[in-house]
Amino acid sequence: MSTTQLFKNPRAAHGFQGRTCSIAAVGSYVPERILTNAELEKMVDTTDEWITTRTGIRERRIAAEGEFTSDMAAKAARRAMDKAGITPDQIDLIIVATITPDMLFPATACLVQHKLGASRAAAFDIEAACSGFIYALEIGQQFIMSRAYNTVLVIGAERLSSIVNWKDRNTCVLFGDGAGAAILQHRPDAHGLLTACMGADGEKAMLLCMPGGGSRIPASTDSVEAGLHHLQMDGKETFKNAVTAMLTAAQEALRRCEIDISRIKLMIPHQANRRIIDAVGDRLGVKPEQVFVNVDKYGNTSAASVAIALDEAVTQGRLQRGDLALLVVFGAGLTWAAAVIEW
Ligand SMILES: CC(C)(COP(=O)(O)OP(=O)(O)OC[C@H]1O[C@@H](n2cnc3c(N)ncnc32)[C@H](O)[C@@H]1OP(=O)(O)O)[C@@H](O)C(=O)NCCC(=O)NCCS
DSSP states (O other): OOGGGSSOOGGGGGTOOSOOBEEEEEEEEOOSEEEEHHHHHHHSSOOHHHHHHHHOOOEEEEOOTTOOHHHHHHHHHHHHHHHHTOOGGGOOEEEEEOSSOSSSSSOHHHHHHHHHTOTTOEEEEEOOGGGHHHHHHHHHHHHHHTTSOSOEEEEEEEEGGGTSOTTOHHHHTTBOEEEEEEEEEOOTTOOBEEEEEEEEOGGGGGGEEOOSSSSSSOOOHHHHHTTTTSOEEOHHHHHHHHHHHHHHHHHHHHHHHTOOGGGOSEEEEOOSOHHHHHHHHHHHTOOGGGBOOOHHHHOBOGGGHHHHHHHHHHHTTSSOTTOEEEEEEEETTTEEEEEEEEO
């Protein structure tokens, strides 16, 4: 039976005049170098047992020397382009979501544009931390829906190993590097990105931040000595806010599409901590087979996280065309988002 009769397209509720926007293909890339919990035991006062039971993370990938966010982004993009069968000249727009751009400016998206040879494409970055990929999808789909562009390349890419404090056991065990990319196009007879509920709470901005390097605290000898160019986090508060925000956003996305969670083939949550994923999944009432988890292999790759997970889910055949997927993310800002997608 076609799924199209079994949910509401929320965008159609507003006298929908535009085109639907689908993900034509996804691709991902992670660096070769694997950093295990056993290796971290030699770097900071931690144990494999602590990391595994508190986070579910067993290993993460670390970019090679000279391998930057734009390199990983371009590799993920090429894989998505190959699967979609598109050439660089077909890309109208490149959006890169990242908190670890190659440089503060120019935008990493411009560097990716050059690496891909996508010289027709406009290019810009967005910064919504771990929520960046869904934020970027929702931005990208506006251009497809409005017919402004036919092909948008959305990428989540991070080299978090470059901002992590490798002496801080509270944070260094959690993060990893990688990239995921999606090609957005209109596909006739497909609903594609049905809805995306996005939110933010700037009052809690300092729970998870990198204080140095911006206009507030420009790089100086003092700022470097004070460690202000490293990621800082209040783990406990971040955890609590993540569960509440992801749950609320997911419920709102399902409500807008008038579907029950049982209709979702696969929930693909932000991969930060297995306990966050389980807490959100339990409260939503999903069955274990409805949840995609790869945090054990990659840790938290921020904006790349759900993009890599979506690519792996499709590659493993856990998501087929016509299935409904629920993507849920949370990150610094604070920011959060949930999207329902007819894959
Ligand atoms: C970071 C996190 C794993 C910590 O787990 P927790 O169960 O909350 O642990 P606590 O913060 O209570 O710390 C417990 C103890 O473990 C210690 N600890 C922290 N990291 C440790 C590590 N890597 N190894 C061993 N001990 C560690 C702490 O110092 C603390 O010790 P203390 O009680 O003597 O002070 C968890 O809070 C978390 O995942 N938070 C959200 C992180 C996240 O997802 N961020 C990104 C959002 S996009």
